[in-house]
Amino acid sequence: MPDVRGRVSPEEWQARVDLAACCRLVDLYGMTDMLGNNVTARVPGEPDRLLINPLGLLYDEVTASSVVKIDMDCNVVSDGAGAQEVNQAGFVIHGAMHKAREDVNCVIHTHTPSGMAISALECGLLPVVQNSMRFTAVAYHDFNGLSLDVAEQAVLMAALGDADVMILRNHGLLAMGQTIAAAFDTIYRLELVCKVQLAVLSTNAKMRKLPDAVIEDTKALYKQYVIPHAGRREWPALLRKLDRIDRGYRD
Helix, strand or coil: CCCCHHHHCEEEEEEHHCCCCCCCHCCCCCEEEEEEEEEEEECCCCEEEEECCCCCHHHCCCCCCEEEEEEEECEEEECCCCCCCCHHHHHHHCCCCCCCCCCEEEEEEEHHHHHHHHEEEEEECCCHHHHHHHHEEEEEEECCCCCCCHHHCCCHHHHCCCCEEEECCEECCCCCCEHHHHHHHHHHHHHHHHHHHHHHHCCCCCCCCCCCHHHHHHHHHHHHEEEEEECCCHHHHHHHHHHHHCHHEEE
């Protein structure tokens, strides 16, 4: 894969590095589905252009230069990266999220065992523990088959609202953020609480129900003090972790 650093703006290059890093971190923390799923990020200064991991590379193979640039109709935009395939289903879902909200600059989609299990539960995500209440608004989208028809985007956009996560029923998880760092922080924590919920439910013991007022107050505190800073401190530390393992994502 040729190095495209000199063919894109410094801002786009940094976004490419961060997206490649995000893919490596999704792999590192066990949230991959082989070649399935996507991470997308809006190109800085080009709101109608997206960066997406190429179809055909495992998440731990993605580099800044291999990231593909597409428009909102899923056409590959020539920038020296070479022709790459893009997951059509991934574009339908991710494109809808980016179109729905201008503040959504990164979208991460996963098919983890815990995420898919929660997506198959009628109850959805429950306020089981403190960390569960970090998700102040959760959107849901019913499964209607493989997401290959762009017509589904309208339904996805309507369902999103002001949520920063969406549970695709009988399918998987979506996390969004104003930055790549925020989106990764969100998917990591969403995955964690899905695991916790399944662990609690698996005991078959009576689950302690918290008062509604406590749940709402906790959500309000998360929304005010935690969510606006999601990933800011964690991201530089995560990049240092990746650099100690393999700096290849920066190429």
